[in-house]
Amino acid sequence: MIVLIVGNGGREHALAWKISEAPNVSKVYVAPGNGGTATADSIIENISLTEFDDLVQFAKEKRVDLTVVGPELPLSNGIVDYFQEHGLKIFGPTQQAAQLESSKDFAKNFMVRHGIPTAEHQTFIDIKLAHDYIERKGAPIVIKADGLAAGKGVVVALTLQEAHEAIDSMLSENIFGEAGAQVVIEEFLEGEEVSFIAICDGETILPLASSQDHKRLHDDDLGPNTGGMGAYSPAPIVTDEMHKRIMNQVITPTIEGMQKDGVSFKGFLYAGLMIDKNNQIKTLEFNCRMGDPETQPILFRLKSNLYDILLAAADARLSDFSAEWEDVCSITVVMASHNYPNKPRLNDEIHIPLSNKENCYIFHAGTKLDNNKILTSGGRVLGVTAKARTLQEAKNIVYEFIQDIKFDGAQFRTDIGKKALDYYESIKASR
Template sequence: MDVLVIGSGGREHTLVWKLAQSKKIDKLYALPGNPGMNDLAECITDIAVEENEKITAFAKEKKIDLVVVGPEVPLINGLVDDLQAINIAAFGPTKAAAQLEGSKSFSKEIMKKYNIPTAKYEIFTDADKAKEYIKEQGAPIVIKADGLAAGKGVIVAESEQQALDAIDEIMCDKAFGAAGDSVVIEECLIGEEASVLAFTDGETIVPMMPSQDHKRAFDGDKGPNTGGMGTYAPAPVATPQIMQCVQSKILDPMIAAMQKEGKIYKGCLYAGLMITKDGPKVIEFNARFGDPETQVVLPLLESDLADIMMACANGGLKNQEIKWSNKAAVCVVLAAGGYPRQYKKGDIINGLDIAAQKGALVFHAGTKQTGDNIVTNGGRVLGITALGKDIKEAIANAYADVDTIKFSDMYYRKDIAQKAFKHISL
């Protein structure tokens, strides 16, 4: 079959890399793709991910059998609906189902209605009323822009003043545009975070390996929130008992809830969880693969991803046998100096050829080809993933591969996956 992957980041590079291993795929396209995908797929650089009409026309012209939608924006823009209208199978939820990510208030209301464990919350469209509520509740407290904010619209306020400033930033200064027209204010959950991605065909839902993201920019979980500075899998905080609870109290009820609401959810459902003393609670749902969680989860998948995705799109996931490696994976993100705030683009990346000769897994996230050089073109530039027989070996392998790559003002966290050792012995 012929497959088209939508997107250009590290997540999409990983999806292309994994799909390229399938014997079922004859031709693989990436739109727009990135320089790291050039050896695996034909990159279609003259169409943007927001251009539904051009994407559907391309898919029809090339007789694409399956479109895999990577980022959230095309999902929320209804790309899956447009592809279904011309009978092209798509991996990802419809516009209505993607509201689970597109609107935090919608997501919270569904969880409340169907008793899915999450933080207590209130929704506000008035900044003054939001501030009154913060003064009543005190800190720590969590402020979330209701709409999409590229992973940066969540502020965990340690003090009341920080929370009030967050309301000004989101609702008054419009730091995240229309995404901040309303806010969700939540109790601050205490515990350790885990990410559980799951395949679903709208009826059956199958979790992938649990992973753990590192959102803060600097070691020791210091600094501003980012899109993710690294991940590892499996995350031992998500024990088999916890995962059983996630399946029965979160994943199964959410898929059933979306069916009852007439918004059948297919594709990848991402549950961002806090493992509290009362069990797992949902911090947020995302309507697609996580980034950089994908970079550690898919390298551990031993089954054919194309088969699984087609079963999610067309039904029959319950008949798929999904096998996982017993190894561990670690991904370290190499970022441009200044990220997640202002950073420079266009710096030459050195050492990619040496990394390739070593067999390192280098997933491009923010890169561009300029002449013979690959240069930086984003805040998160590369994701370096390595496997090992256990977490300790995977960490050592990942940082050994990181050492081969250099660019101006490059920075990265040096403590990725260290939290695992709270749960397992060295």
Template sequence: MANVLVVGSGGREHALSWKLSQSSAVDTVFTAPGNGGTRDNVFVAAEDIGGLAGFAEKNDCFTVVGPEVPLSMGIVDLFRRRNLEIFGPTGGSAQLESSKIWAKQFMKGNGIPTAGFEVFDDRKEALEYVASTPHPVVVKADGLAAGKGVFVCSDAAEAGDAVDAILGRNVFGRAGSRIVVEERIDGVEASYIALCDGDTVVPMAASQDHKRIYDGDRGPNTGGMGAYSPTPAVDAEIAAKIQSRIIEPTVSAMKGLGLPFQGFLYAGIMVRDGEPYVLEFNTRMGDPECQPIVMRMDFDLYEYLLECSRGRLSRLPAPRWKSQSAVCVVLASRGYPGKYPRGEEIAGLGEVRDGMVFHAGTRRDSGRVLTTGGRVLGVTALGSDLRDAVSRAYSMADKIRWPHKHCRTDIGSWGLSGADQAAL
């Protein structure tokens, strides 16, 4: 029996811990630092990679890294130097996410379909460029910004405001010392996540995220307000194109650079006129995409992650997936992604009987569950089809209450027929 250490404190980490604990080969799943929903929490910060290595060594753990920051810090490199087994990409490989400029130049150099772009570190030059560009643009901070460093702009004025925010007001600190300005590609967005061991690539179930804070994809970007799987945005034909034109060439090119990619490779995809383009790469499982994806898993996740970390994915059969649909509705604190209240007591968790409530921004205090973050809970349900899963998830969400609770009411609506959308 093995012990597992899951690094992180969000809904993704709760979902991974929950699924890994179901393996017959796993004894205890520790989560560091965890949240109000995870068990066996270890009070070591996700960024304290030395402390995490010490805990894993002492408790003989196989470690699974959830968030991007410790990956970019080189937690995998450190663990490997200490002969500790760990799942995730090295710091060099994690540049696909930790630097949007590095990733865009990598894609351009290797013929991977993505939007045209320019790079700036000078505010005046960037403002002149966005004012003269005839097409709408997307402005991105180069570094990690918790999903909030991307501004999808409709006109030059919005693009100028985004440039001012990043290069002028320095809202993202060092992460925004340089920016990418790229052509805005309009279409249907989807999340395509694959398990990679450096050579072999195994696709996970496709999903669709909802980034904006308000219904109808309005308002600022967030870390994600909900997700569902599967999605009609990625049919068999589109999936084959993503696999052959994006994922496999990326893994091959990374190996050619001496940066073999092991871990979850997440491609944020825009499908336009039947063709997929990469919006961005992430080098870890998505959040909230992880929640519906793990609900549909019909295989031992621990076995796949362990063999992946050992470069032996090819030994395993293709993963099995439940035929049901799964939907995750994120319950957030009103005010997110800006300022929001903390420490509010959550009621109604005991009334939820169907599905799973994955915790993110929560903590326990004397038997109470309190809010601590912007994204608080991920209410996740399985259904016979997408409409059924949406109905079940919102029925669960309605039972949970706190003073400043906020959620979108249209998660999954794109995947539903017009009649089913009306039923929402």
């Protein structure tokens, strides 16, 4: 079987790596891929195509059996609809279904309409009305660009001044362009953030292992928001009971709500959740693809044939499948470029050990192959992923390996996994 993966991040490298392990897959093309997929010693190959017409033509010429879309932008631009119009099999939501991610206002109204728990909100185009609203509500408060902003369109304003500045930057200074021409203002929620991802075929839902992301740039959740600086799986706060509640209160009502609205949701459904001190669940956001970097530790634990599962989902026969997981903990730590999440410095040479350690793997993101050298080409450069019997062991492996990876201006958090380790300790102490 031949697979085409669309995207160039760490998520796409992880998808390509996992799918290439399937015994019934003979070739995995990645469009456009990165330095990691370019140098993969396997059946993985990059192709320098991004336009829909070119990708469709390539898929036809190579007789691609399944296309898997990694990032949100092509989904919101209708790549699934376009492939389907040309009779090609592709896994991902249609443009209409992808509005769950591409418009926060659409998602919030959808959640309210279908009784899915979420934060109180209002949407604004008028800058004066937005300023007046936050004066009435006070701080802390959350301001979100309505559209896609590469994971950086959310400002958690702890003061009114920060809130006013965020509104000005989006509605007046247009820092996110059209994506910020409308803003969603939400109540501030406190608790633990959890990433819950499921594979859906329109009716059947196959939940993946739980995970927890780290959005802030610096240790102790300080600094600006990023696309994600690390993740681990499983998330200990998602107990079996919490898993059932998330399915019953969020995931199942979402798929059923889409059906009621006349839309079939086929693809990865990612719910970003807040679990408060009383174990109440609120939905922060929906994504219509796997998270990055959550994909890396999740897939590092998956024992099942991912290609078979995704093909079944594309064919609406997911009910025949289940997912089997290794009983281990997995962790990913992201290394980012100098000045990220602002305009990152590019083209720094990356020095990487020649071989991966046992139970450890480097998934590339913002890298490129240039004259047999791996160079930085984006903000988040790579993610080091490891698995072990315990999270502490996996964390030790990752941070030991990171010391051997060198590039100028590299930055990374040193506390990925701390929340989970603290949680485990609190459980022990309460016994």
